[in-house]
Amino acid sequence: MINERNLPILATLLVFILLYGYGVYEYKGFRDTLVFSNLLTDNAFLIITAIGMTFVILSGGIDLSVGSMIAFVGVLMAYLISTAGIHPLFAIAIALLVGVAFGTLMGIIIAFFEIQAFIVTLAGMFLFRGLAYLINLDAVPISHPFITGLSDVYLPLPGRGGLTFIAMAMLVLLIIGILIARRTRFGMSVYALGGDSHSAALLGVPVKKTVIKIYALSGFYSAMSGVIFAIYTGSAYPLAAVGVELDAIAAVVIGGTLLTGGVGYVFGTFLGGMIQGIIQTLITFDGSLNSWWTKLAVGGLLLFFILLQKGIVMWVKKRSAA
Amino acid sequence: MSYLIKATSVVEEAQGAPRPLLEINHLSKSFTGVQALNGVSLQVQSGEIRALLGENGAGKSTLIKVLTGVYPRDSGEIVLDGRLMSASDSGHAQRLGISTVYQEVNLIPTMSVMENLTLQHQEKTFGLISWKKAEIRARELLAQVGLDIDPLRQLDTYSIAIQQLVAIARALSTQAKMLILDEPTASLDSDEIQQLFALMRRLKAEGLGIIFVTHFLDQVYSITDSITVLRNGECVGTFQTAELTRSELVSHMVGKSLEDLTPTAHDHSIQRERADLLQLNNVGKQRYLQPLDLRIAAGEIVGVAGLLGSGRTELCELAYGSVKADQGDVTLGKHSLTKSSLRRAIQVGMGYCPEDRKQDGIVAELSVRENMILALQASRGWWSPISMAEQQHLVEDMIQRLAIKTSDMDKPIGELSGGNQQKVILARWLITHPALLILDEPTRGIDIGAHHEIIHIIKELCEQGMGLLVASSELEELVLFAHRVVVMKDHQKIAELHGEDVSEQAILRQIAS
Numbered sequence: 001m002i003n004e005r006n007l008p009i010l011a012t013l014l015v016f017i018l019l020y021g022y023g024v025y026e027y028k029g030f031r032d033t034l035v036f037s038n039l040l041t042d043n044a045f046l047i048i049t050a051i052g053m054t055f056v057i058l059s060g061g062i063d064l065s066v067g068s069m070i071a072f073v074g075v076l077m078a079y080l081i082s083t084a085g086i087h088p089l090f091a092i093a094i095a096l097l098v099g100v101a102f103g104t105l106m107g108i109i110i111a112f113f114e115i116q117a118f119i120v121t122l123a124g125m126f127l128f129r130g131l132a133y134l135i136n137l138d139a140v141p142i143s144h145p146f147i148t149g150l151s152d153v154y155l156p157l158p159g160r161g162g163l164t165f166i167a168m169a170m171l172v173l174l175i176i177g178i179l180i181a182r183r184t185r186f187g188m189s190v191y192a193l194g195g196d197s198h199s200a201a202l203l204g205v206p207v208k209k210t211v212i213k214i215y216a217l218s219g220f221y222s223a224m225s226g227v228i229f230a231i232y233t234g235s236a237y238p239l240a241a242v243g244v245e246l247d248a249i250a251a252v253v254i255g256g257t258l259l260t261g262g263v264g265y266v267f268g269t270f271l272g273g274m275i276q277g278i279i280q281t282l283i284t285f286d287g288s289l290n291s292w293w294t295k296l297a298v299g300g301l302l303l304f305f306i307l308l309q310k311g312i313v314m315w316v317k318k319r320s321a322a
Numbered sequence: 323m324s325y326l327i328k329a330t331s332v333v334e335e336a337q338g339a340p341r342p343l344l345e346i347n348h349l350s351k352s353f354t355g356v357q358a359l360n361g362v363s364l365q366v367q368s369g370e371i372r373a374l375l376g377e378n379g380a381g382k383s384t385l386i387k388v389l390t391g392v393y394p395r396d397s398g399e400i401v402l403d404g405r406l407m408s409a410s411d412s413g414h415a416q417r418l419g420i421s422t423v424y425q426e427v428n429l430i431p432t433m434s435v436m437e438n439l440t441l442q443h444q445e446k447t448f449g450l451i452s453w454k455k456a457e458i459r460a461r462e463l464l465a466q467v468g469l470d471i472d473p474l475r476q477l478d479t480y481s482i483a484i485q486q487l488v489a490i491a492r493a494l495s496t497q498a499k500m501l502i503l504d505e506p507t508a509s510l511d512s513d514e515i516q517q518l519f520a521l522m523r524r525l526k527a528e529g530l531g532i533i534f535v536t537h538f539l540d541q542v543y544s545i546t547d548s549i550t551v552l553r554n555g556e557c558v559g560t561f562q563t564a565e566l567t568r569s570e571l572v573s574h575m576v577g578k579s580l581e582d583l584t585p586t587a588h589d590h591s592i593q594r595e596r597a598d599l600l601q602l603n604n605v606g607k608q609r610y611l612q613p614l615d616l617r618i619a620a621g622e623i624v625g626v627a628g629l630l631g632s633g634r635t636e637l638c639e640l641a642y643g644s645v646k647a648d649q650g651d652v653t654l655g656k657h658s659l660t661k662s663s664l665r666r667a668i669q670v671g672m673g674y675c676p677e678d679r680k681q682d683g684i685v686a687e688l689s690v691r692e693n694m695i696l697a698l699q700a701s702r703g704w705w706s707p708i709s710m711a712e713q714q715h716l717v718e719d720m721i722q723r724l725a726i727k728t729s730d731m732d733k734p735i736g737e738l739s740g741g742n743q744q745k746v747i748l749a750r751w752l753i754t755h756p757a758l759l760i761l762d763e764p765t766r767g768i769d770i771g772a773h774h775e776i777i778h779i780i781k782e783l784c785e786q787g788m789g790l791l792v793a794s795s796e797l798e799e800l801v802l803f804a805h806r807v808v809v810m811k812d813h814q815k816i817a818e819l820h821g822e823d824v825s826e827q828a829i830l831r832q833i834a835s
């Protein structure tokens with residue numbers, strides 16, 4: 001159904017189709033499923049982070065710590081596997097637990113001390129990056145038969161493409177994210193909080209509890225993204241994923257989520273992440289353009305979507321006055 | 323009816339006093355510098371509808387919010403159904419069995435009607451929300467309040483009246499022992515009010531206790547069993563509705579007698595030879611308002627009557643220019659405003675106090691003084707600031723006259739009671755002395771004492787030559803000060819009543835025709 005709330009995500013879908021269609025039209029190579037499956041794999045860690053970020057932004061908050069979290073989790077995993085000799089499965093579990101714990105902690109500070117999320121997660125951003133350096137100063141490989149085994153998991157698709165473990169993990173996390181957002185009470189509380197936090201409290205939404213859960217969830221998703229990133233690159237580096245928090249925010253906004261909160265969809269974020277990936281791929285296919293053009297295009301799209309949303313909000317206001 | 327109630331209460335007394343459903347003992351609550359509640363005690367039985375009355379700022383909303391845990395109490399005790407109760411927040415109170423509709427419509431504007439209705443309690447299949455079941459549930463709840471709207475649409479695409487009904491429907495979504503309604507009827511029409519009352523009677527028969535806050539005394543007498551009056555945070559007393567006359571009630575509320583508050587009979591005639599101030603020639607907009615003509619002379623008060631959704635607000639918006647007409651001409655004095663901007667309209671003397679003051683009017687972070695001076699400053703231009711002395715003089719005067727309850731004029735407006743916030747916004751427009759003032763529901767949520775004073779100020783301004791267009795759902799009040807009444811129906815002007823014809827009956831006849 002077309003209504004004012006899903007207009008932005010429809011616009012996102014349209015941009016996605018147009019860009020992909022342009023690629024298919026212009027470059028022969030684009031027609032193969034390989035391009036699509038590579039998009040899924042190459043952007044998995046960004047999309048996973050952005051899914052967690054979607055909840056944060058839907059609630060009217062922000063989480064700047066996710067990029068550092070990815071680096072920290074990677075370095076931590078490398079340490080646990082290579083130095084401490086722990087089985088990767090346990091290392092992953094520990095890494096995820098640590099991510100959730102840090103997210104929860106930030107949530108508690110935001111909810112109970114009523115400090116702006118921007119400040120608290122900015123502190124988190126520096127803290128996690130610092131912790132990563134504390135464990136390890138250099139890039140180290142993560143080599144373990146289990147990890148290589150994961151990289152070998154592959155579900156071939158028609159054509160030359162196929163789903164890697166990373167792509168599958170991302171799709172599963174995406175579905176979970178969609179279900180949490182639209183089909184659970186917690187998800188509804190997130191939307192309510194972003195729509196009007198004062199009213200939400202009066203309506204009986206447990207505001208503080210919800211805020212804590214939101215940052216815990218974002219901690220989980222960014223830690224998960226760290227795990228995926230480590231598997232993807234097969235190494236850990238304390239300077240990894242610098243600025244990913246901003247790419248994630250861009251994916252969320254291009255995906256049609258209102259920066260002020262309350263309106264948006266997790267699936268839109270998936271599209272938003274994929275759009276960034278397509279732009280990058282198109283620029284690679286072109287060959288003559290510098291990769292910085294990606295930033296330029298993403299910046300332009302971001303502006304377009306923010307203006308689009310503003311326009312829709314104004315239009316709804318006008319219509320309700322009628 | 324009242325006889326029956328008395329009879330049962332006699333029976334109950336004979337069996338020894340029944341245990342009250344809700345018991346509040348010596349409840350106190352203060353905000354910085356304000357004792358909002360001072361040792362308030364009251365009891366509500368199950369199956370009883372209790373009116374909670376008092377002037378703006380008397381402490382009604384505070385009492386409710388302390389009860390439901392939105393504000394912590396300083397001292398006192400609350401017993402619900404025999405058990406000591408201490409709700410930590412509104413959701414907790416709901417789970418304990420107190421369902422509340424707070425004073426301002428407090429729903430989530432960006433969510434759909436259905437999501438708002440099922441926010442507290444969702445039907446699940448396999449642990450996940452089933453939106454199919456939720457939609458059925460939402461339609462059931464809406465039907466209870468007589469609404470037939472699309473529950474999938476976003477809440478803020480509907481009018482405030484509908485939002486208010488949705489808020490009431492939502493309060494019914496949980497199994498409650500107590501239902502609390504804080505001014506739920508402020509933007510409702512008589513039909514919807516009757517529907518709400520029917521619903522309240524049904525809930526009462528099911529044994530719910532209901533607390534009902536309103537400023538409409540007619541409603542108090544038609545629906546409630548008993549009345550608790552608050553004044554300045556203290557409980558004046560609890561009375562049986564049937565045993566308390568109106569004048570006694572009013573004097574309990576304001577400490578003045580009703581006679582002092584009844585405006586003198588109004589002369590509907592005005593010299594028509596005065597020049598037209600505002601002229602609307604064939605002004606209309608597609609799917610918004612049918613084209614109509616309207617003239618207002620200097621010093622004349624024109625009322626706009628009609629049911630909810632009949633086009634009252636639409637007429638105000640087009641006349642002011644906040645919504646642009648797609649046909650016809652608007653002229654104010656010598657200035658044609660058909661094509662001009664809103665800023666120009668304000669410069670040449672238009673003023674407009676809209677219906678939805680929560681959205682359009684209040685800047686919660688600013689003080690009472692800053693909020694009140696806003697429009698005057700804008701009309702004079704930001705480069706010629708109003709001196710502090712003048713501001714203080716103007717604001718002090720209005721605080722006095724409208725009896726705005728605030729400890730001082732530099733208090734943030736968000737800390738005032740709902741009705742007092744309304745008074746400030748109204749005062750904002752009254753002090754600008756516009757050539758033509760448009761008021762949409764000027765007395766909504768305002769207590770009877772201040773009603774009288776507002777009517778007085780309005781008349782005074784008109785004697786000085788201001789033209790006035792007032793849309794109001796309170797006919798009783800409209801006929802008290804209007805020289806002429808325009809009756810709207812289905813987004814059309816269906817009649818215009820002059821002079822002796824201006825009466826409640828005549829207006830109702832036109833609406834019904």
Ligand SMILES: Nc1ncnc2c1ncn2[C@@H]1O[C@H](COP(=O)(O)OP(=O)(O)OP(=O)(O)O)[C@@H](O)[C@H]1O
Nearest residue numbers: 353358378379380381382383384737738739740741
């Ligand atoms: N959050 C707050 N901070 C400070 N003071 C407050 C706050 N809420 C209410 N007050 C003060 O408490 C007093 C009682 O306010 P309350 O809202 O209970 O009045 P009310 O009886 O509901 O009035 P109305 O009819 O206007 O709604 C007022 O003097 C008000 O200024």
Ligand SMILES: [Mg+2]
Nearest residue numbers: 383425739740
């Ligand atoms: Mg109140």
